[in-house]
Amino acid sequence: xxxxxxxxxxxxxxxxxxxxxxxxxxxxxxxxxxxxxxxxxxxxxxxxxxxxxxxxxxxxxxxxxxxxxxxxxxxxxxxxxxxxxxxxxxxxxxxxxxxxxxxxxxxxxxxxxxxxxxxxxxxxxxxxxxxxxxxxxxxxxxxxxxxxxxxxxxxxxxxxxxxxxxxxxxxxxxxxxxxxxxxxxxxxxxxxxxxxxxxxxxxxxxxxxxxxxxxxxxxxxxxxxxxxxxxxxxxxxxxxxxxxxxxxxxxxxxxxxxxxxxxxxxxxxxxxxxxxxxxxxxxxxxxxxxxxxxxxxxxxxxxxxxxxxxxxxxxx
Amino acid sequence: xxxxxxxxxxxxxxxxxxxxxxxxxxxxxxxxxxxxxxxxxxxxxxxxxxxxxxxxxxxxxxxxxxxxxxxxxxxxxxxxxxxxxxxxxxxxxxxxxxxxxxxxxxxxxxxxxxxxxxxxxxxxxxxxxxxxxxxxxxxxxxxxxxxxxxxxxxxxxxxxxxxxxxxxxxxxxxxxxxxxxxxxxxxxxxxxxxxxxxxxxxxxxxxxxxxxxxxxxxxxxxxxx
Numbered sequence: 001x002x003x004x005x006x007x008x009x010x011x012x013x014x015x016x017x018x019x020x021x022x023x024x025x026x027x028x029x030x031x032x033x034x035x036x037x038x039x040x041x042x043x044x045x046x047x048x049x050x051x052x053x054x055x056x057x058x059x060x061x062x063x064x065x066x067x068x069x070x071x072x073x074x075x076x077x078x079x080x081x082x083x084x085x086x087x088x089x090x091x092x093x094x095x096x097x098x099x100x101x102x103x104x105x106x107x108x109x110x111x112x113x114x115x116x117x118x119x120x121x122x123x124x125x126x127x128x129x130x131x132x133x134x135x136x137x138x139x140x141x142x143x144x145x146x147x148x149x150x151x152x153x154x155x156x157x158x159x160x161x162x163x164x165x166x167x168x169x170x171x172x173x174x175x176x177x178x179x180x181x182x183x184x185x186x187x188x189x190x191x192x193x194x195x196x197x198x199x200x201x202x203x204x205x206x207x208x209x210x211x212x213x214x215x216x217x218x219x220x221x222x223x224x225x226x227x228x229x230x231x232x233x234x235x236x237x238x239x240x241x242x243x244x245x246x247x248x249x250x251x252x253x254x255x256x257x258x259x260x261x262x263x264x265x266x267x268x269x270x271x272x273x274x275x276x277x278x279x280x281x282x283x284x285x286x287x288x289x290x291x292x293x294x295x296x297x298x299x300x301x302x303x304x305x306x307x308x309x310x311x312x313x314x315x316x
Numbered sequence: 317x318x319x320x321x322x323x324x325x326x327x328x329x330x331x332x333x334x335x336x337x338x339x340x341x342x343x344x345x346x347x348x349x350x351x352x353x354x355x356x357x358x359x360x361x362x363x364x365x366x367x368x369x370x371x372x373x374x375x376x377x378x379x380x381x382x383x384x385x386x387x388x389x390x391x392x393x394x395x396x397x398x399x400x401x402x403x404x405x406x407x408x409x410x411x412x413x414x415x416x417x418x419x420x421x422x423x424x425x426x427x428x429x430x431x432x433x434x435x436x437x438x439x440x441x442x443x444x445x446x447x448x449x450x451x452x453x454x455x456x457x458x459x460x461x462x463x464x465x466x467x468x469x470x471x472x473x474x475x476x477x478x479x480x481x482x483x484x485x486x487x488x489x490x491x492x493x494x495x496x497x498x499x500x501x502x503x504x505x506x507x508x509x510x511x512x513x514x515x516x517x518x519x520x521x522x523x524x525x526x527x528x529x530x531x532x533x534x535x536x537x538x539x540x541x
Binding site for chain 1: 330333334335338339341342345346365366368465468469470471472489490521522
């Protein structure tokens with residue numbers, strides 16, 4: 001289901017919320033500030049026309065968010081001023097504007113050539129995301145001969161951004177030149193165009209993942225799971241963390257302490273089943289959060305009539 | 317204005333590579349952000365990324381004279397001591413440190429934000445000639461900051477040389493080998509070779525003329541972004 005951002009007046013914004021629910025879509029976020037409202041949601045592709053019609057009627061604005069529902073890791077080899085804030089923060093901000101939830105990760109021992117390395121914990125942290133964007137440096141020899149070691153073992157698609165022009169990099173889904181070590185913020189059309197190339201590459205990587213998932217999809221969409229968890233577990237809304245239930249392609253990240261809430265999450269009833277039966281609930285490497293990874297239909301022990309009822313799976 | 321920053325590769329096969337050219341851009345930004353345009357006469361960057369080796373030699377501009385009390389404050393003798401009235405607030409911490417070191421904490425009485433009184437143990441003339449700060453020392457901190465911004469993070473093994481009017485830093489991620497220092501010195505004896513303008517064209521940021529996009533393209537829905 002494609003994602004959208006609606007911006008308009010607070011008056012009559014309830015009509016948009018009701019329409020999205022009636023069409024079987026999911027509402028991710030509603031922000032009402034003064035008399036302006038911003039709604040992030042997704043609806044089935046075939047119903048986008050109805051949403052556009054209502055937007056026109058409400059005189060609001062509608063923007064497509066191709067990366068909505070994904071969590072992306074933006075990885076820097078260091079946390080020193082050489083790579084931060086420019087250009088990593090620009091990359092992360094642009095991906096957020098396209099709908100993704102981004103986490104910035106600085107490697108402890110990423111710099112250097114022979115000495116660069118990534119630890120198991122850092123790999124585990126990056127693999128909790130749907131894709132990773134590595135923003136590296138300016139030297140061709142360094143990128144080609146050494147830096148691929150940082151991401152060669154990762155199981156998520158890796159988009160690499162660097163300075164020099166190279167056709168590709170081993171073990172990377174895509175390589176984009178022109179964004180390496182930069183001492184300034186992206187302001188010109190050319191520079192923002194480069195950021196857009198990164199977003200398009202991430203979009204292609206996620207499309208491939210979605211296609212792979214659609215071959216053996218989970219019982220329900222992560223966006224639906226997010227709504228259910230927020231409805232039934234009130235602590236998620238009182239926690240104070242931004243986006244307390246973060247949707248990913250394969251499940252959700254719940255920003256609550258694992259020891260206290262893992263058991264309660266497992267017992268939650270979702271789509272007629274215990275969540276513990278249809279998803280793997282495990283501790284995240286990020287603080288003490290909880291990862292809920294929806295199991296594909298082939299791994300669920302469902303009776304044949306139930307499988308027939310939901311045959312064709314759910315579009316992720 | 318003449319060029320101050322030169323970036324060259326010690327490896328002839330990588331002359332004018334992207335990384336070498338961007339080192340020049342990064343160095344120029346660093347000098348501009350830290351306000352070192354006047355203090356630095358020349359900065360030469362030598363790169364051999366395969367070794368790996370990164371060398372930066374900064375030639376300093378004419379030395380600035382030390383700042384004395386008479387340059388930043390007015391000194392007046394009075395029956396209760398010597399009144400020192402601060403005129404340049406930028407020198408306040410250095411002047412305060414000097415007076416504290418000379419007269420002790422208890423010896424300095426602060427009347428208000430600008431004026432202090434010190435005992436008349438020294439004469440006003442002698443007090444006026446005391447050195448408050450050495451701008452060259454403070455400048456060196458900023459120059460080191462600029463050099464560290466240019467050198468890649470992973471190049472932690474360093475060889476430093478400081479002269480009257482220059483600073484040389486050679487960095488690598490491996491131990492600095494026997495002949496590298498001499499190789500760098502040899503390269504620095506040759507005059508710097510400026511980068512051809514057409515090479516820098518593709519690297520420098522271009523500020524395009526403002527593109528005024530039509531708010532609504534023909535036939536487009538005004539409500540769709």
